[in-house]
Amino acid sequence: MVRVGIGYDVHALVEGRRLVLGGVEIPHTHGLEGHSDADVLMHAICDAVLGAVGAGDIGQFFPNTDPRWKGAPSRVFLEEAARQVRLRGGRILNVDATVLAQRPKLAPHVELMRERIAAALGLTSAQVGVKATTNEGLGFVGRQEGIAAMAVAAVELPESGAGVVDPV
Ligand SMILES: Nc1ccn([C@@H]2O[C@H](COP(=O)(O)O)[C@@H](O)[C@H]2O)c(=O)n1
């Protein structure tokens, strides 16, 4: 059977932090605040993948109180989400995401983001969609107070696969 999941995340834009999106460091005046590298795009995709197999969300696997994840590259979270799919005998069919950012221009970085996300999930770039949109100046995204990302994932699972508990 095919299962789908949805993910959404937001991080605040602040001075003195790196801007990392889809595993790509992007030159900008501000970066994203967070416990890890705050890669809001990878976090949204992580939740979409976990959601597709009924495995909860990123914070249940990687609490933001755990020093092991302080400054961690979010690739690690995606790798674990993909592992949770495999544990259930499943495979990810595709993921698709949209980043809501007023600035900077993300289009020049999208292909590399797709490659990095694909590598973390064990997919090809063709299975990974990344788009960007401004918020037309509206709201917290428009005021450049933060960047948001939303994602969906489709997973093929055996009929008995959903809900298997991680034995590790
Ligand atoms: N941070 C962003 C936002 C948008 N883009 C690209 O610009 C196109 C037009 O954006 P609208 O918000 O006016 O729809 C969009 O389709 C993206 O290709 C971008 O590169 N970086």
Ligand SMILES: C[C@@]1(CO)OP(=O)(O)OP(=O)(O)OC[C@H]1O
């Ligand atoms: C990734 C984790 C863990 O380092 O922290 P953040 O980088 O703050 O990200 P968020 O999306 O707020 O929540 C998930 C966290 O548990």
